[in-house]
Amino acid sequence: MWSSLKREIRIGVRQSSDLVNSLFFFLMVLSLFPLGVGPGADTLRLIAPGVIWVAALLSTLVAMESLFRNDFDNGAIEQMAMSERPLALVVLGKILGQWCLSGFMLVLLSPVVGVTYSLNGAEILATAVALALGTPTLALVGAIAAALTVGSRGAGVVLAILALPLYIPVLIIGTSMIAAAEAGLPVTGYALWLAALLMLALAFAPIATAAALRVSLSH
Amino acid sequence: MLQTEGLACVRNGRQLFEGLNIQLQAGELLRIEGGNGTGKTTLLRILCGLYSEYEGEVHWELDHYPAYVGHRSGVHEALTPVENLRWHGALHGEDISDAEISEALSALGLGRHETGMPCGHLSEGQRKRVGLARLLLRPNSAWILDEPFSAIDVEGVDDLIGMIGAQLDRGGVAILTSHQEIALTAPVKSIRLRGTE
Numbered sequence: 001m002w003s004s005l006k007r008e009i010r011i012g013v014r015q016s017s018d019l020v021n022s023l024f025f026f027l028m029v030l031s032l033f034p035l036g037v038g039p040g041a042d043t044l045r046l047i048a049p050g051v052i053w054v055a056a057l058l059s060t061l062v063a064m065e066s067l068f069r070n071d072f073d074n075g076a077i078e079q080m081a082m083s084e085r086p087l088a089l090v091v092l093g094k095i096l097g098q099w100c101l102s103g104f105m106l107v108l109l110s111p112v113v114g115v116t117y118s119l120n121g122a123e124i125l126a127t128a129v130a131l132a133l134g135t136p137t138l139a140l141v142g143a144i145a146a147a148l149t150v151g152s153r154g155a156g157v158v159l160a161i162l163a164l165p166l167y168i169p170v171l172i173i174g175t176s177m178i179a180a181a182e183a184g185l186p187v188t189g190y191a192l193w194l195a196a197l198l199m200l201a202l203a204f205a206p207i208a209t210a211a212a213l214r215v216s217l218s219h
Numbered sequence: 220m221l222q223t224e225g226l227a228c229v230r231n232g233r234q235l236f237e238g239l240n241i242q243l244q245a246g247e248l249l250r251i252e253g254g255n256g257t258g259k260t261t262l263l264r265i266l267c268g269l270y271s272e273y274e275g276e277v278h279w280e281l282d283h284y285p286a287y288v289g290h291r292s293g294v295h296e297a298l299t300p301v302e303n304l305r306w307h308g309a310l311h312g313e314d315i316s317d318a319e320i321s322e323a324l325s326a327l328g329l330g331r332h333e334t335g336m337p338c339g340h341l342s343e344g345q346r347k348r349v350g351l352a353r354l355l356l357r358p359n360s361a362w363i364l365d366e367p368f369s370a371i372d373v374e375g376v377d378d379l380i381g382m383i384g385a386q387l388d389r390g391g392v393a394i395l396t397s398h399q400e401i402a403l404t405a406p407v408k409s410i411r412l413r414g415t416e
Binding site: 003004007010011014015070071073074075076078079080081082083084085090214217218 | 267268269270271272283284285287289290291292293294295296297298302305306307309310311312337350
């Protein structure tokens, strides 16, 4: 599992275009909104939670689309499926490696985003925590859809249709957490809910992803 | 070591093969012949456990999973041959040293110069050799090779035939598809897939 994680990071760093694409996508979406709705601090603070999370959702989808593509085409997935280690663990390493380069980068970018949307220190912290707990769940759930669609043409749209409905709980709790921070309310409850969803995804998503990959290999 | 009973497979509404009984003992080579589209690759993938839509039974008596080298070499373009092979070892929970890896690579005619650059810069044949080097790094007693000689030059073919010979001498088995004749002293079984209408 750790070697797959390291491999994924090494590949990601060498082929940095995919990684840069999803990060730029995130930043572009976020910087278009102030241009579109005007730079008023009140308006921006009002739309900030929703916009940040929708951008994170879409940028995770962009990153997930390429998660299995290369390894499926070059035959590495076949080798993983014939490994003597459980495929679910190998896949988990791969997903976490991908997250380090996509979701985790969004967490690091959250101060920049927060300043753009005139959030204060505590609100930026809540945003970072929400993204840190929510984006791994998005990656894990997206991986199931990515594994199902990897063998087919036009996978991008199907991936979005499959994965986005499953993202709704994270979207609702994540936006509520930032909105609660803006209103000066306690956010611990929301953070725990996000953590609970993450644990659920960590436990089941790798197994489902492994099964989906075997289905894709069999066609 | 391998026994199949009544193996049958229908793909895209066409019967590829049916009633296939294969028996393979230690030290034997099985060569699967047949034209394009007769189901050679599908048969190999069934024997590997990668393809599950078939009827009949496959029994292996093995300590390890068979090693499979298919059309797709399993080599990532952004990684060097050494990194690719080390990851492959780790995939099976084995820590393979760099010395072992470079030994295996040089046995397949890849020198220090090639092993230090990402596989994307290597030629098709060289990538294929990196994929085949996996065979030397793990103690698999069954090798399943899909067109192992394609894209490889004459010297490489001789090296590979030598490797297969050594594998059979150790009491392993090899199953391969190939359009060319293989000069081996070991017993060669062959089956021919014709494709039924």
